[in-house]
Amino acid sequence: MRPNAQTLVPNKSQVKRSLKWIVIVNALLAAAGIVIGGSSEFVGQVHGTSFFLVITAASLVSIEQGKFRPQLKYIWHVGSGSSLVTGLVVILLIWGVPLPDALARPVGSVAVAAVAITYCAIISLIAERTRLRLACWIGAFIHSCYVWTLIWFDFNAMSGRVLALLAVAQSACSLLAVIDFIGSRRAASSNARPVQREFKYCPYCGQTELSPAANHTRCDTCGGRFHWVSAPGS
Secondary structure, three states: OOOOOEEEEEOOHHHHHHHHHHHHHHHHHHHHHHHHOOOHHHHHHHHHHHHHHHHHHHHHHHHHHHHHOHHHOOOHHHHHHHHHHHHHHHHHHHOOOOOOHHHHHHHHHHHHHHHHHHHHHHHHHHOOOHHHHHHHHHHHHHHHHHHHHHHHOOOOOOHHHHHHHHHHHHHHHHHHHHHHHHHHHHHHHHOOOOOOOOOOOOOOOOOOOEEEOOOOEEEOOOOOEEEEEEOOOO
16 A cells, blocks of 8 residues: 655745746837837837747746656756757847758757657646656657658658648647646545645755745745645555
8 A cells, every 4th residue: 555645846936936027028028119119020020039038938947847757857958958949049030130041950850849848848747647648748759750750851741641640649648638637636626635744954955944934834044935745646
């Protein structure tokens, strides 16, 4: 029998706060572009920059949060780098910086990697069942490999139909992951029990100067916030 277990997880409020500030700053940037005026092309460039900054930040945060899954631990760094490169190149293209023809295929391949790894990170966060999670990961890998093949090799043998079939399979797998996530959240909320635990040491810096709050504990030395939650299957 498996004993009841408790897992210490970092508080995600800082990540949420960072995303909110990114959205606010980009909204102010877009508003400034409109107020300052200029051509419609300039306003479009400001809006496009704002949009892709948010998309890139969301991708990086998703990958960072998905790192707790050890199965893909060597892939997350590749995903972060791919997202940064893709976001930078797209923003440069928005502002009229030309992309050499020799870099078109490599950049396209990097963009596919960024999208695929971001998707895998999101699946890592929402899918509790191992088989379902692996099915989504494998589907994303197969889909990416086929797109990479289309980028690097010239052939048109039923490429549209194959892509459509892969997209349908990936969508079905993703919907199952979302349903699994909703079901696990409902089960956790219905079986949740308040757990009162007393911390003695900060898990980040090891100091003992701690301040309890309503739903978390704060370290007075490093400012880290943390709380206890029940581990899955406990």
